[in-house]
Amino acid sequence: MTQKPTLREVARHAGCSVTTTSNILQGRHRGYRPETVERVLSVAHMLGYRPNRAAQSLAKKRSYTIALVFERYHPILTRNSYAQHVVDGILERLLTTEYDLKMVMFNPSAPEHLWERVQEGAVDGALLLVPAIDSPLLEWRRHSTVPAVSINSTVPALYRLSSIDIDNETAMQALVAWVLEQGHTEIGFVKGHPLHWSAHQRERAFRRVLAQHGIVPREEWIIEGTYSIEGGRLAAVRLLEQAALPTAVLCANDLTAVGFAQVCLERGVRIPDDLSLAGFDDDALALSIMPTLTTVAHNMHAVGRQAVEMLLEQIEDPQTPFQQHLLPGRLVIRTSVRPLHKGVVQVPAHNLTQEVQR
Amino acid sequence: MTQKPTLREVARHAGCSVTTTSNILQGRHRGYRPETVERVLSVAHMLGYRPNRAAQSLAKKRSYTIALVFERYHPILTRNSYAQHVVDGILERLLTTEYDLKMVMFNPSAPEHLWERVQEGAVDGALLLVPAIDSPLLEWRRHSTVPAVSINSTVPALYRLSSIDIDNETAMQALVAWVLEQGHTEIGFVKGHPLHWSAHQRERAFRRVLAQHGIVPREEWIIEGTYSIEGGRLAAVRLLEQAALPTAVLCANDLTAVGFAQVCLERGVRIPDDLSLAGFDDDALALSIMPTLTTVAHNMHAVGRQAVEMLLEQIEDPQTPFQQHLLPGRLVIRTSVRPLHKGVVQVPAHNLTQEVQR
DNA sequence: GTGAAAGCGCTAACAC
DNA sequence: GTGTTAGCGCTTTCAC
Numbered sequence: 001m002t003q004k005p006t007l008r009e010v011a012r013h014a015g016c017s018v019t020t021t022s023n024i025l026q027g028r029h030r031g032y033r034p035e036t037v038e039r040v041l042s043v044a045h046m047l048g049y050r051p052n053r054a055a056q057s058l059a060k061k062r063s064y065t066i067a068l069v070f071e072r073y074h075p076i077l078t079r080n081s082y083a084q085h086v087v088d089g090i091l092e093r094l095l096t097t098e099y100d101l102k103m104v105m106f107n108p109s110a111p112e113h114l115w116e117r118v119q120e121g122a123v124d125g126a127l128l129l130v131p132a133i134d135s136p137l138l139e140w141r142r143h144s145t146v147p148a149v150s151i152n153s154t155v156p157a158l159y160r161l162s163s164i165d166i167d168n169e170t171a172m173q174a175l176v177a178w179v180l181e182q183g184h185t186e187i188g189f190v191k192g193h194p195l196h197w198s199a200h201q202r203e204r205a206f207r208r209v210l211a212q213h214g215i216v217p218r219e220e221w222i223i224e225g226t227y228s229i230e231g232g233r234l235a236a237v238r239l240l241e242q243a244a245l246p247t248a249v250l251c252a253n254d255l256t257a258v259g260f261a262q263v264c265l266e267r268g269v270r271i272p273d274d275l276s277l278a279g280f281d282d283d284a285l286a287l288s289i290m291p292t293l294t295t296v297a298h299n300m301h302a303v304g305r306q307a308v309e310m311l312l313e314q315i316e317d318p319q320t321p322f323q324q325h326l327l328p329g330r331l332v333i334r335t336s337v338r339p340l341h342k343g344v345v346q347v348p349a350h351n352l353t354q355e356v357q358r
Numbered sequence: 359m360t361q362k363p364t365l366r367e368v369a370r371h372a373g374c375s376v377t378t379t380s381n382i383l384q385g386r387h388r389g390y391r392p393e394t395v396e397r398v399l400s401v402a403h404m405l406g407y408r409p410n411r412a413a414q415s416l417a418k419k420r421s422y423t424i425a426l427v428f429e430r431y432h433p434i435l436t437r438n439s440y441a442q443h444v445v446d447g448i449l450e451r452l453l454t455t456e457y458d459l460k461m462v463m464f465n466p467s468a469p470e471h472l473w474e475r476v477q478e479g480a481v482d483g484a485l486l487l488v489p490a491i492d493s494p495l496l497e498w499r500r501h502s503t504v505p506a507v508s509i510n511s512t513v514p515a516l517y518r519l520s521s522i523d524i525d526n527e528t529a530m531q532a533l534v535a536w537v538l539e540q541g542h543t544e545i546g547f548v549k550g551h552p553l554h555w556s557a558h559q560r561e562r563a564f565r566r567v568l569a570q571h572g573i574v575p576r577e578e579w580i581i582e583g584t585y586s587i588e589g590g591r592l593a594a595v596r597l598l599e600q601a602a603l604p605t606a607v608l609c610a611n612d613l614t615a616v617g618f619a620q621v622c623l624e625r626g627v628r629i630p631d632d633l634s635l636a637g638f639d640d641d642a643l644a645l646s647i648m649p650t651l652t653t654v655a656h657n658m659h660a661v662g663r664q665a666v667e668m669l670l671e672q673i674e675d676p677q678t679p680f681q682q683h684l685l686p687g688r689l690v691i692r693t694s695v696r697p698l699h700k701g702v703v704q705v706p707a708h709n710l711t712q713e714v715q716r
Numbered sequence: 717g718t719g720a721a722a723g724c725g726c727t728a729a730c731a732c
Numbered sequence: 733g734t735g736t737t738a739g740c741g742c743t744t745t746c747a748c
Contacts, residue, residue: 031734057415389718
């Protein structure tokens with residue numbers, strides 16, 4: 001019998017019923033004679049018994065798989081290096097559970113597909129990867145009772161969607177505060193992709209800190225961006241053609257900063273001598289440009305782990321109220337911002353870990 | 359009845375048996391009265407019926423899910439931007455099938471886990487992401503009868519593993535040939551990670567083309583690398599300290615080239631004026647450095663699609679003999695290699711598509 | 717043309 | 733302490 005043994009066969013060899021066998025194999029040793037337990041366990045091992053997942057799911061009404069849902073051609077996902085770390089964190093956490101991870105590509109132009117898929121009892125929970133402001137995924141609660149948590153998008157409370165995200169506002173505030181500490185007061189900003197919640201959070205934080213220091217931002221130095229290299233290039237072109245230039249420019253993410261730096265290099269604007277530049281996210285690219293980019297890093301691995309944690313909790317107890325968590329960032333000071341002590345600005349110490357790399 | 363309807367319920371509402379209902383829903387309309395077919399179909403739709411996957415799997419002995427297996431902390435995977443394109447291609451192709459994709463992280467220090475998982479009948483096939491030279495995954499056939507195909511690693515035939523890969527040798531040959539056409543004859547090479555089949559294929563191709571042109575490579579210009587930025591940096595340090603320098607350096611991949619370029623920049627070696635540089639893979643980084651990197655691009659999306667194609671074929675017909683496919687690359691000529699017509703070298707036209715970007 | 721019924725492999729009341 | 737048994741929701745053989 002080289003075929004896969006079934007529960008029944010294990011029971012037969014162990015000389016007891018399938019119930020007993022099933023119970024013991026599930027770790028319910030309570031009430032069974034130690035020798036029975038021992039016997040069942042060893043027989044199962046001998047035979048190389050493995051429960052059939054489909055049968056188990058059917059009987060338990062649990063699939064033991066969770067879905068990782070992301071939108072087709074999601075710009076953030078296909079271009080940023082952090083997605084892999086998130087997935088890594090998710091898988092890592094899942095390793096010690098019974099759950100498997102299923103990738104579900106969501107096509108926004110045919111949303112029904114997703115809801116159908118999810119309702120097949122095929123998944124016990126879902127992780128939504130960076131749902132954008134216009135994403136049909138936000139309506140999750142309206143379509144499904146399956147537990148879900150949003151990753152890297154803290155969506156408005158009205159959607160009642162649990163979320164785990166990096167703390168965009170606090171991190172950006174710390175970065176801006178630090179740049180001010182370096183003596184910069186004339187600061188430009190390149191925004192993120194307008195369809196992402198994080199873009200607005202980052203911009204808001206930027207404006208808030210300036211306001212706190214009585215600095216009125218010059219709107220012509222606040223340029224549209226798209227969280228992409230190309231967007232950074234465009235922004236640089238637009239900014240550099242202005243009469244008066246800021247002494248520092250903050251970009252909503254590293255890709256943007258990389259594009260911005262490219263144009264500067266091409267036009268002979270030296271960073272950081274002529275212009276200081278900072279990014280956000282600590283993308284792999286941040287280290288690949290010269291000068292190396294000052295930015296803020298996030299623990300994306302932890303984001304993935306925590307997302308699973310929250311989801312499991314919801315699966316265990318569906319009554320769990322939805323909750324939104326934020327993870328702190330870490331300032332990474334490299335060489336793209338130069339100190340410029342021409343005016344003294346009062347700045348409170350920010351509360352972010354910081355790391356200096358020269 | 360707001361609960362999910364079952365087959366039985368559809369049958370009841372349609373006024374026929376579950377057999378009939380099942381048959382019709384599976385598209386077996388043959389032999390049924392058109393009105394019956396019509397009735398069943400519409401009732402199912404009305405009720406929003408969705409078959410239960412677990413039940414279906416159990417009865418059909420098919421899970422309709424395939425596994426994407428990759429090693430934990432796989433260096434290539436976590437650092438290269440191409441993995442996402444492969445996954446994209448896979449999902450895209452899967453969209454038109456009944457199959458789902460499950461991510462399976464393989465921990466080489468506990469291989470049993472994987473074989474057990476796979477034997478649970480949980481997957482109908484597996485896609486192995488870039489198994490390395492020492493990977494336990496290569497022994498797949500010894501452990502499992504589940505169909506599998508290796509992605510981006512053409513493994514030795516003895517493993518009897520189907521594979522889909524980019525044509526490393528042909529592509530590297532074309533690149534080398536093109537560099538020779540530019541007049542370079544003193545060429546250095548930074549190798550890839552020694553645990554990857556592709557690294558050896560690329561190096562082999564490099565040496566072959568030189569040999570074909572009667573050029574004896576200088577071994578001190580052929581440096582170890584690891585397919586990483588750090589590896590590229592180390593290689594640059596080692597190469598630049600030599601008395602005589604080549605006029606061009608080819609790197610086994612773009613990451614390596616990026617690291618190499620960084621060190622050059624730091625030491626005042628100008629690219630391409632003092633030294634020409636080329637990469638391989640057309641990573642997102644290739645465009646982020648100055649000068650933009652001449653390299654060869656691969657259609658990773660197609661790799662993913664084809665992998666699925668091959669796997670499905672094997673699942674349909676387990677008798678299918680294993681096969682190894684190669685996809686052609688595309689030369690991407692940017693600005694990091696400068697023409698150097700000091701000697702004329704006979705070079706046959708290479709057979710790769712080529713694209714010039716300035 | 718259509719349906720009854722026997723599983724698929726496992727779980728969990730409930731009985732002894 | 734252990735076993736009997738009725739499902740879980742669907743597929744498929746075979747009979748009518």
